[in-house]
Amino acid sequence: MTTIDAGRPLAGMARRRTGVGRSLGMVLLYAVLIIVAAVQLFPLVWLLFFSLKNNQEVFNLPPLSLPMNPRWENYEKVWSAGNIDVYFLNSVWITIVATALTVVLASLVTYAVTRMRWKGSKFVLGLFMVAMMIPVHSTLIPLFSLFNDTGLINHPLALILSYVAFNMPITIMILLGFYYALPREVEEAAIIDGCSVNRMYFRIVFPMTASVLATTAIINMIYNWNEFIFVNTFISSDAYKTLTVGVQNFIGQYTTDWGAIGATLMISILPILITFLVLSDRIVEGIAAGSVKG
Template sequence: MRKGAEGSGSGMAGKIGYALLYIVLIAVAVLQLFPLVWLLFFSLKNNQEVFDLPPLSLPMNPRWENYGKVWSAGNIDVYFVNSVWITIAATALTVIIASLVTFAITRMKWKGSSFVLGLFMVAMMIPVHSTLIPLFSMFNKANLIDNPISLILTYVAFNMPITIMILLGFYYALPKEVEEASVIDGCSVNRMFFRIVLPMTSSVLATTAIINIIYNWNEFIFVNTFISSDEFKTLTVGVQNFIGQYTTDWGAIGATLMISILPILLAFLFLSDRIVEGIAAGSVKG
C-alpha cells in the first residue's frame, strides 16, 4: 500500500511539475508575441491614434491602406526585392565558401591549417563598427560605393567565422571511411566534396543558411553606410523614407516594419526544426 501511495504521489508531483512548466512556457510565449501584436496594431493606426490610444488598443478604423501606400508610394517593393536577392546571394556564397574552408581545415592535412582556423576565430572578436571607415575607404577606391557588391562581400566576410564554427563539429564527426572508399574508387577531391561530403552535411548547412539569412535580412549599418541611392536600398533602411523633417508617418513605418519581419518570421517558423537538428548534429564530435 505504501509503495502504491508513493508511486501515485510521485506521479501527481510530476504532473503538477509539467503543468507549471507549461504555464511558464505559455507565459514566456505570450511575452515574446507582445511586440508583434503591438506592431500589428501600430501599423493600422494614424498618427493621432498612435499617441492618443493605449499601445494594445485596436485602431478605431483599421488603416489597411498603410500597407498599400508603403508598397507603392514608398518604394518598399523595390527595397523588398533588393533584400531578397542580396540576402540569397550573400547566404549562398557564405555557405559554399565556409564549407570549402571547413573541409580543407578538418579533412585535409596541410601546414598552417590550425593557424588559418585561428584567424577565422579571431575575426569573430572584431567589432563591426570599427570596420566601417576602413571598408568605406576600400570600397570607395574600388568604385563599389553605392553598389550591392559591397554589401554582399561584407556579409560574406562577417558571417564566415560563425558559419565555419558551426560546421566544424559536424565535419569532425564525418566518418573517414566514406572518403577513403571514394578515393580508392578513383574519386577526385573536388568530386568527393561536391558529390559525397556536401550532401552528407545538408542538415547543418540548412542551419547555417537560416542563421545567415536572418543576419543579412536584418542588417542596417552597412546598407546605411555604403548605399545611398533608392535603387539598391533594402527594407531595413527603407523605413527612413517616412521620417520627415517636420512630420513622420508612424502608421507607414509600422507597416514597413511588419512587411520586413514577416518573411523571416515565416522562415523561422517552418525551418526551426532544422536549426535545432543542425546545431545538435554539429555539437557531436567523434
C-alpha cells in the same frame, strides 16, 4: 501474507502521489511556457495594431488598443508610394546571394582545414577565428575607403562582400565540430574507387553535412536580412536600398508617418519569421548534430 498485504496500499499511495506530483509539474511547466510565449508575442501584436493606426491613434490610444478604423491602406501606401516593393526585392536577392556564397565558401574552407593535411591549415583557421573579435564599427571607414577606390560605393556588391566576410568566421566555427567528426572511411573508400577531391566534396561530403549547412544558412539569412549599418553606410541610391533603411523614407523633418513605419516593419518581419518557423526544426537538428558529433 499480512505484512505483504499491508504494504500494497502504501505502495499504491506512493505511486499516486508521484503521479500527482508529475501532473502538477507539467501544469506549472506549461503555465511558464505560456507566459514566456505571451511575452515573446507581445511585440508582434503591438506592432500589428501600431501599423493599422494613424498618428493621432498612435499617441492617444493605449498601446494594445485596437484601432478605431483599421487602416490597411498603410500597407498599400508603403508598398506602392513608399518604394517598399523595390527595397523588399533588394533584401530578398541580396540575402540569398550573400547567404549562398557564405555557406559554400565556409564549407569549402572548413573541409580543407579539417579533412586535408597541409602546412598552414591551423594558421588559416586561426586567422578566421581572430576575425570574430573585430568589431564591425571599426571597419566602416577602411571599408568605405576601399569600396570608394574600387568604385563599389552605392553598389550591392559592397553589401554582399561585407556580409560574406563578416559571416564567414561564425559559419566556419559552427561547421568545425561536424566536419571533424565525419567518418574518414567513406572518403577513403571513395578515393580507392577513383573519386577526385572535388567530386568527393560535392557528391559525398556536401550531402552528408546538409543539416548543419541548413542551420548556418538560416543564421546567415537572419543576419543579412536585418543588417542596417553596411546598407546605411555604403548605399545611397533607392535602387539598391533594403528594407532596413527604407523605413527612413517615412521620417520627415517636421512630420513622421508612424502608421507607415509600423507597416514597413511588419512587412520586414514576416518573411524571416515565416522562414524561421518553417525551418526551426532544421536549426535544432543541425546544432544538436554538431554538438553531439563534435
